Amino acid sequence: MMGEFDAIRPYADAEVPAVLARLLADKAFLEILTHFRFPRLARHFGWLLKPLIAHRLRQEFAGVASVAALQDKVAHYVDRTIEHATDGVTYSGVEQLKSGSAYLFLANHRDIVMDPAFVNYAVYHAGLPTPRIAIGDNLLQKPFVSDLMRLNKSFIVHRSLSGRREKLAAYQLLSAYINHSIRHDCESIWIAQAEGRAKDGDDRTDSAILKMFHMSRKSEPFAAVIQELNLTPVSISYEYDPCDQAKARELYIRATAGSYEKVAGEDDQSIALGITGYKGRVHVNFGAPIKAAFEDTKQLAMEMDRQILGGYRLFPVHYLAYALWTERDPALSVPSAAELFPAAELAAAQAEWQKRLDACPVEQRPYLVLQYANPVRNQYRIKAGLPL
Template sequence: MPHHPLSTRTQRTVDSPAEFAACRDRFFTRPLSDTMLRWCFPELSRQAVVEQTNAFRGTEEFQFAYVNPMLQRILKETSQGLSISGLDQLPTDRKFLFISNHRCIVMDAALVSLNLLSSGRGTCKVCVGDNLMDTPGVAELMLLLNGVVIKRSGARRDVYAKAQQTAAYLARQIEEQRYSVWLSQSPGRTKDGNDHTDPAIIKMLALAGDKTRADFEKLHIVPVAISYEFEPCATHKVRETLLRLQHGKYHKAADEDVAQIRDSVTANKGHIHLAFGKEIRLDGAHSADAVQEVADRIDAQIWSIYRAWDSNRIAHALLTQDNWDLDTPYAQAFLGLIANQVAELTAMGLPSVPAREALLQLYAQPVFNARRAAASRT
């Protein structure tokens, strides 16, 4: 297969067997790989796993034989199961741009990619920010998940040039029926539960064309909503939110991404739902701003198809003083979880009242958003 300039000039994706082998070998030298192997494949030696993957020639084989069993173990050990809706309604003879809310560094993209693969649709390209490429282990893992790096830091002219190149690369994957693409709706995970599409993401995609409705139609955009009954890395997210409020900025520690991946893999997630929406059609629309219109339509679908759990509803009831029976075993267990997380945050030196409010907001916001979406349809 001929290499696209994105991979040969920047080496920010894995498209050839040689690139895959080099990335795989680097991954197995990283401490993160040892952590994941011990937890996900306790019955196998590290050498046995490495030898098995030596036969693989690309990311799709790696995902099917290595990442898929790992993900299944994670789901079995740390969740009450995964449910899926909407995927069977999408044509199987087309590649899509899946624009998703973002709650977990690894799980979100992996769940979409591997369910596409298991349904016979092939894996997808996964867009990741260049901030993740600074962390050894995380960088290689993202590329092995068929990652494409989105450059967000550096000189403005360089960022713009790379964005044009990336947009053209992604558009070609879809138009030439190579791969579907997964892209988060904002540059990072939501820290406050408010799943909102950043128009800058849509503008980046538009660099492959002229920002016309026809250009967006060619991308076959499908919104995706991922919901976890128990928020991955909730204390990490609230800590960052509160520190930003206190200091106006937040400095991420060097090992923070690795720690959050580890915690998100091993923590209890409860039920998980993966909802695929409908392809966005702009025919007949009259807005002068196609970029904002696409962003608004993505938001409306994600807010509508997001599967809310009782954890979300209880948090919403507590913030709005709605009626809810807090004496049920489930409600008491959820309140205990919140209390434990507040205790963790206060042990870090953060005030308890804002910590509790931020945790509840993280859970409640999808309910607020769903009601807003429902109101806009009436």
């Protein structure tokens, strides 16, 4: 029997062996793995390496018959990737999360794959079950990507629908699935606070997403539904964004040409760079689940912003960028990086920041600065009790 959520839900344990077998026979998937694992050899010896890698993976994943077993198998690869591309991941607030409860994690969005990966990392290492992850169908162009994501507890958000009625039906289904997941399956959910990454570093909650949570339970009061979902603000802070140059370029083109057209494969490149590129330190902060009664989405969005922006960890680079920003806010007294950080830490940040500025074309630099300066302005406005 077809379940009502079959079109969007993650794979169930019973489906894992068949999906794994399908993945390990997928040429495109093996191609990417081969290039990722052996970048130099892949060009000339890919034909030889692919069957060897497939054979090795079949051996390694033989007997994996559940999502939890798969995540346990993959955890050390994820940890290794994180160790290679960061100077360490820290997290705070995770002690507020209770075992046996499900949460609706609403997070700022900077990186397509790594945002939920870092939340997973924090939750997994705290000994709690990992959340189900909302992912846009625009990122699932290849069948193997869809298989991979749905194996890893991802569910699909249909974004590429054009008709109003289809969009409405998709949101209704999504709302029902999120509510079902938390209330009936006791499975947490991770979803971004807005569609698309905050390319200018200005993290804001889209009230349409908050409205969607309530859509499938219209007859019940909004505040009560939100409280029952354990809505929890999450702030993910990257010291350095591997995609910052590409974001600066896109913002510059939008500002000068009025629009920006993505080229084929651009999302794939962003994903690859986001995973493997240097991020410096990363911090994940879990706010307290929303207990107050918010009567409407606008008020709730303001509270989510206050907590997400307030929980963001500012690194030296953010203050260095703020000092260069021509749009600095005269109403705010923001200390300099030198007042806040030890000399050695600051010197390392200055060198890395200079490297990034030098790599950025002069006309695009204001958009690079903006990405790192905005979180400072937002946090200090919150501290001063000013509207955002």
